Each structure stands twice: as C-alpha cells, then as structure tokens.
Amino acid sequence: MNNRKEKDMLLEGKNVVVYGAGGAVGSAVACGFAQEGARVFLTGRNPDVVDTVRKEISAAGGAAESAVVDALDEKSVTGHLDAVVADAGRIDVSFNAIGISPRGLQGIPLAELPVDDFMRPVTTYAQAHFVTAQSAARHMIPQGSGVIMMHTPEPARVSLPLVGGMSVGWAAMEALNRALSAEWAQHGVRSICLRTTGMVGTPVIDVVYGLHADALGIPVDQFTAAAAAMTHRKRPTALAELTAVAVFLASGQASAMTGTVANLTGGLIVD
Template sequence: MTITAEGRLVGMTNTMITPLLADKVAFVTGAGRGIGAAAARLFAREGARVLLAARTETQLKAVTEEIRAAGGTADYVLCDLADPTSVQATVDRAVELYGRLDIAFNNGATSQQPGPMDQLSEADFDHVISVNLKGPWLAMNAEIAAIRATAGTGAIVNNSSVGSLMANPWLPAYGAAKRAVNSLTASAAATYGPEGIRVNAIAPGTTLTEMIDDWETKSPGIVEQLVAQTPLGRGADPAEIAEAAAWLLSDRASYVTGVVLQVDGGSRA
C-alpha cells in the first residue's frame, strides 16, 4: 500500500474476513422453524457443518435442503427433548457424521396455554418443565461429554427468554423454566470453564416466530402490547436472535462465559 501525492491510498487489496464459525461442527435443537431454523442457516453460512434436530421431519428436511442448496453442509435427525435416549442419540449422531462436536445451540422449547398459574393443569406444567428445563439439562450433559471427547474445547448457548428476567403472569411455567435455564447456564459455565468449555444463554424479547403467532391467536393484542414496551418499537426477526447466538458460540467471544445476553430491543433497559 502506498500514498500518492494527492493523499490517495493505492495498491490496497481486499482483506478476507474469516467466517464466524469456520470449521466448527454445530448442533442446533428446535431447528425446524423460527429462531432455530434461522440459526441453522446462519451457522452454515458462517462456515459450520450443522446437524439440525427437532420433532417435525418435514420442517427439518426443508431447512436442511435449503442450506445444502446454498452450498452449506447440513443434515438432520428427529429428536424429542423430553426423552434422554433421543437426546443422547442425536448428539452422538453429530459426532458420527462430522467426527466431533464444537458448538451447540439449545434452542428447542415448547410454550404453554397463556394464563394464571392456577389455571394450568399439572400435566401441562410437567410438559413445559420436561422440555424447557430438563431438555437443555439433558442436551448440555450430552454435548459437554461429546465436546470433551472430541474437540476438547467448545461453546454452548442456551435459548432462554426475556420473560425469565421478570414476573411473567402470562406464561408463568414457561418463565420459571427459562429462569432455571439461566441458573443451569451459570452453573455449567463455572463448572466447565476450566476445561475450556464456555456456556452462555441469550434472552430474546418479542420475536416474530410461529410460537408468538400462536400466543397472539390465544391472547389477541399481546404482540402489540409487548412491542409498545420495546424501545426499538418492533419485534425481532428470528435471524437477529440467531446472530447473537452465533457470536457467543464463536471464538470472537472467547472470554465470555456465564452470561445471559438480553436480545430484546431494549425492553428490559
């Protein structure tokens, strides 16, 4: 590079920017739609080989084919997050396909019937806790073992919710499970940090997914109410949430662990 008499820079070449997740093997739960599907697409664009997991094969197949058509590397496997055998087999499949596991995004979740906690049946409460709390616990246990045995070091991100950070009268069981995920995240970060395994969480605010569409159907006007409480004045696109997860999973966040990152448009500012 030289500077001419006129002060112009000449001889400059374009600097190649390394993809955020280059050469990583990534595992994503709840990857058939919403934030999980957006994350799977993004991780593949950023250089990762991705294994998608969820319960609905048609959705998983569609996202996987989309990634492959764009030149990415992806495969999928059916997984029930409430079933320990299913979760373990799914993580094992990532290692079988790609030889190791580097990063994981535990995004899969289920919602609940909106309303006061005394109106939620015990069966529905148990289901929410089984998927949204026990599921990430099972997944982290399997992922940590796989990372330790293969890549040696790595990163995990759990998808929490801004609703875990405050009273949640609309979705009390959902909020309670997600708050417990925050605690598991912190405990895992402290436990496995010495091994070079980072564990963080993201707490999305109002995000325009099928899950919130279902909530709007059951509670008309809730999206407008939530957006009104958001300084940025809109809901998030799922891809915006995925970007936060990708950064936390990348080596560019190498000194970040044990945090719950709010990605909420300022709603908890």
C-alpha cells in the same frame, strides 16, 4: 454464501448440532451458522420439517445433515452425538432451540391453571436442556473446547401475567446456563443464553399473542403494539438479530463470554 471468502467466515470448520431445527428460531440460527462456514447437524422430531431446512441450507451452498432426535430422550441424543463425532471428529457447538406449544399453557390465570399444565414447561425445558448440554459436554470436555447455547424470551427475567409455568421453565434454563459454566468453563466449554422479546411473525408468537389478547379481551394488534411499546426502541427483537448474535457468540471472537445471558430485548430489560 459463495461470495464470502472462507477466511472471513466466523465458524469455518466448526461442527454444530441444532435441536429443534425445524422451528423458527432453530432453522434461522442453523442457516446463520451454515452461512458462516459451519457444518450443521439438524435434529428434530418431524423428519420432513427438519429435512426442509437441510435442503434450504444445501441449496445455498452450505453443509447440513438432518436426523430425527428427541431432545428429551437421553439415548436418542447421545446416540446421535456419538454418530456425529464418529463422522465429523468433534462437536463444537450445541444449540438447543426446542419449544412447546403454548396452547393450554398460556393465557390462563395461575389460580385456574392445572398443576400438570403448570409443570409441563418447567420439566420439559429443564430436562431437554440438561440432556443435550450434558451429552455435548461429554465430548467437548475431553477436546478442551465447545459452546453450549440456549434461547429464552423476556418472561425468564420480568414478571408478566398469564404465562403460566413458562416463565419458571425459562428462568430455570438461565439458572442452568450459569451452573454449566461454573463447572465446564474451566475445561474450555462455554455456556451462553440468548434472551429476546417475543419475535413477531414467528408462528409460536402469533399463537401466544393471540392467547394473551383473548384473555385480556383486546385485539391482537393492540396487544402486539403494547408489547413493542415496553421496549426502549419501541420494537421487538427480530429473528435476524437473534441469528447474528448467535453466530458471533458461537465463534472464537466471544471466547471471554460464558455463564451469561446476552440481552437482546431492546431495553425491555435493562441490566
């Protein structure tokens, strides 16, 4: 990081809040934001996990602070953002990377899935993303700029079996992304969603692929290979690829992009 000239940093002087910063996606993107000069405010429900990410960023020469925030709790989110703005003066990017455990939610046929388990990802993702986006926009609209960002995997768009209510929840996020842009882009607040394949090697996908392989009665390596084969390039999205695009989309170089989904599925989905 210290070898980069400040003028080359895409996010120099930007203040970024990351929700779910202790997860694989949240932590990787937060580190990418910090490497490009942003001051990163890391949040999550597990203070030890989030603080580990803060220490990693600080050790690399970046600026980061951590706090316990529940993205589903409006008071928790608004209180934290008010404190961030009071300290930093503004909020430039809000990236929500929260996730929920797939256990008991995926790998189960819809005909056998309890209603509560079907609805959990739908309500969780819709509520958390609305709460964090709305809270950020209340600061961004008066300042005339800002970026709201979220991440979905490919079942938000393609029909895949045994994903339960997850696909509905992710599709709702992409619809929310478009709705936010329709109202807020005119005030300088962009809304962007990044869509990837499952990212092999991340803890959540290791569990997900295991659940699906078990449900289909095949080895997990066979399921993983089949998933990769569905893409044009025959390999899944890498976490580093998601991070690089997230940094670009958060920067002023992507100022014309809003209300859209950045397709990083490697050809699995063709627009």
